[in-house]
Amino acid sequence: VSDYDPRLVALYDEDNPDGPDHDYYRALADEHDAAAILDLGCGTGILTVTLTRPGRTVVGIDPSPRMLEYASDRPGGSEVQWILGDSREIPSRRFDYAVMTGNVAQHIGDPDWERTLAGLRAALVQNGVLAFESRNPAGRAWEGWNHAEQTVRQTTHGPVRQWSEAREVIPGRVILTSHNDFEAAGESVLEELTLSFREREQIEQQLIAAGFELDGVWRNWDRAPFVTGAALMVFEAHAA
Ligand SMILES: C[S@@+](CC[C@H](N)C(=O)[O-])C[C@H]1O[C@@H](n2cnc3c(N)ncnc32)[C@H](O)[C@@H]1O
Numbered sequence: 001v002s003d004y005d006p007r008l009v010a011l012y013d014e015d016n017p018d019g020p021d022h023d024y025y026r027a028l029a030d031e032h033d034a035a036a037i038l039d040l041g042c043g044t045g046i047l048t049v050t051l052t053r054p055g056r057t058v059v060g061i062d063p064s065p066r067m068l069e070y071a072s073d074r075p076g077g078s079e080v081q082w083i084l085g086d087s088r089e090i091p092s093r094r095f096d097y098a099v100m101t102g103n104v105a106q107h108i109g110d111p112d113w114e115r116t117l118a119g120l121r122a123a124l125v126q127n128g129v130l131a132f133e134s135r136n137p138a139g140r141a142w143e144g145w146n147h148a149e150q151t152v153r154q155t156t157h158g159p160v161r162q163w164s165e166a167r168e169v170i171p172g173r174v175i176l177t178s179h180n181d182f183e184a185a186g187e188s189v190l191e192e193l194t195l196s197f198r199e200r201e202q203i204e205q206q207l208i209a210a211g212f213e214l215d216g217v218w219r220n221w222d223r224a225p226f227v228t229g230a231a232l233m234v235f236e237a238h239a240a
Pocket residue numbers: 016040041042043044045046047061062063064067085086087100101102103104107108112
């Protein structure tokens with residue numbers, strides 16, 4: 001299995017900085033007085049470390065060794081328990097809050113996605129809360145990811161020339177190819193991701209099948225109710 005290039009991991013936070021999405025996930029933790037939090041697909045750990053509080057346990061899981069290495073080395077990293085793997089590696093401890101942020105849900109293809117939801121349900125106490133977002137297929141976000149135009153950004157590894165292509169190979173499944181030319185090293189790094197765009201109804205059914213009850217589907221980070229055609233879907237559910 002190929003992993004993220006460490007030079008690109010370092011750029012990830014720059015492209016996905018802290019913002020209203022992280023505020024939402026943090027607020028939910030406080031609202032539910034969460035004492036044990038699971039961040040599945042934690043990536044660089046940018047949100048994970050900010051969830052820590054005295055007396056609270058925070059666990060970050062990710063299948064990418066490069067991501068986890070970066071996460072555990074970041075400031076505050078020693079306050080989190082980092083686990084390499086996916087939903088099958090969730091420790092048997094009981095959590096009262098679990099998140100999947102940065103569209104992790106879309107990075108998990110079927111049937112792994114259903115196994116992931118079942119694993120999350122098993123990891124939560126009764127009434128434990130699950131929150132995550134996924135892009136609405138109706139928003140056709142991938143159409144905006146075809147950047148034939150190349151941009152050059154300055155990094156600690158010198159200039160990197162970047163461009164990307166995205167195509168929907170079958171309805172709801174998108175392959176995103178990102179090109180990264182490290183010009184000083186004369187190296188090209190190709191990153192290919194398969195993203196699942198699931199319909200709201202499908203995710204709701206999958207949540208219920210996994211043993212969750214739905215608390216809301218939002219179209220933004222202020223918890224405005226979802227409306228047909230909204231680009232974003234934020235799911236909030238609890239373990240039934
Ligand atoms: C777009 S990143 C989001 C990272 C982080 N949650 C954030 O908000 O910045 C997607 C992450 O999902 C992870 N991932 C991929 N497949 C996964 C799986 N089956 N289970 C859990 N995480 C997975 C990737 O390794 C990657 O770190």
